[in-house]
Amino acid sequence: MSKASFLTVTYNRPDLLRRCHESLKNQTDQDWEHLILDNGSTDTEVREVIRKLKTNDFDRVQSFRWNNNIDNLSVCWNYLLKFAAGHGVSILDDDNTKLSEFIAVMSEELFTDGSLNFVTCGFQIIEIAENKIIGVNQDNLLAPRELQFRSCIDGGSVLYRRDVFDRLGYFSEDIQTNEDWDILRRFDKYGKSKHLNRILATYGCHATNRTKYLGSKYDNKHDVDIILSR
Secondary structure, X not given: OOOEEEEEEEOOOHHHHHHHHHHHHOOOOOOEXXXXXXXXXXXXXXXXXXXXXXXXXXXXXXXXXXXXXXXXXXXXXXXXXXXXXXXEEEEOOOOOEEOOOHHHHHHHHXXXXXXXXXXXXXXXXXXXXXXXXXXXXXXXXXXXXXXXOOOOOOOXXXXXXXXXXXXXXXXXXXXXXXXXXXXXXXXXXXXXEEEEEEEEEEEEEOOOOOOOOOOOOOOHHHHHHXXXXX
């Protein structure tokens, strides 16, 4: 088993896909696997990028392709989770990256303490078009006193223990926003978590931060109500 499995859902963004995978190639700890789901891309360059990644890293890259775009990230993540063989799991959106010590530092913390369900860190916010740092989210709103009641995002700053998904359930497919807060809240409610006061990931800022722009058809308040009722 790999130390960490990284889940990437991509849609028509070949350059960003290359960029996020390169951040794994630059890790100080190279014990990882990268699971990539092409979520119905119409840009054929995406397939070429994935083909090259598999050629260059055939033993660490798994890829899957859906013919149609699925507007539900939880469905996509849950599909990839079924194939994840790492002891730890982290979301790596194609517009985000991991800094070079993410695996080394996060996995040491997570696996040293067997009672931890996940570990979090801070992240830089990057304006991708200009490759410029425009902000820092140091605590990611994940202080235990806040997590249960205040919406937060994964932001690529979380390493989950893989077997906890089998015990406590996968990402909820009943909601369309706040999926990451829902899973963090459940994992924290039924186990321990730890936040590291270090910046170990980057969050890409651009026109849209979802796999495919979903507009305003989803009711965010409805999703929050569902989460808080759990």
